Amino acid sequence: AEGLPYDLISMGYPGPVAHNRPFADPANLGKGWAGYDFAAAFGKPVKVINDALMQAIGSYEGGRMLFLGLGTGLGAAMIVDNVAQPMELAHLPYRKGGSFEDYVGERGLEKRGKRKWRKSVFDVVDRLRAALQPDYVVIGGGNVDKLDEMPADSRRGDNTRAFEGGFRLWRDKALIV
Structure with a gap:
């Protein structure tokens, strides 16, 4: 997303989501997703839900x-x-x-x-x-x-x-x- 203009982010995550964050890492995508703060990382409002x-x-x-x-x-x-x-x-x-x-x-x-x-x-x-x-x-x-x-x-x-x-x-x- 670097260099692309955006104001908001919607993310469909392939696994369970709670309180706007993945709560378990998906088996097929590697580790580090659970609990990750996407809003802080992007510096924009993010809504994360199940895909x-x-x-x-x-x-x-x-x-x-x-x-x-x-x-x-x-x-x-x-x-x-x-x-x-x-x-x-x-x-x-x-x-x-x-x-x-x-x-x-x-x-x-x-x-x-x-x-x-x-x-x-x-x-x-x-x-x-x-x-x-x-x-x-x-x-x-x-x-x-x-x-x-x-x-x-x-x-x-x-x-x-x-x-x-x-x-x-x-x-x-x-x-x-």
Whole structure:
């Protein structure tokens, strides 16, 4: 960002965030993220939220929305009447001692193949829809394009909506994060 003009920063972090800071280092990005003071480092106001929540906020169209991000792992967020909540669902138990992430994350796709992976995605969406009762489900993330069809009452998310989510963090006064 050196040399580029900016006034505010929105950061989507691939892991849990508390009090505007990552509280655990991500497995795939190295150490030093947890507790880091980005506002002090940049000298500008910074809002740090979970990356799945960032895309969810950018995809939100009102009501009760469940967002699932299919990527390296499984990102999840729920927004209900403008109240946004990141959710760490990836490591909940699923099948045969595995977690949701083991079946619908990148490892599940590589290990089980596209056909079985897609079947698991549909099943996980159905289970989470039954438990959380969203009005609609948005499925995004880097692997959403590997789905030929979408589960019922869901739509394909666009990863560029994370940028809109970053803007909404600052300008949407009705949004509670």
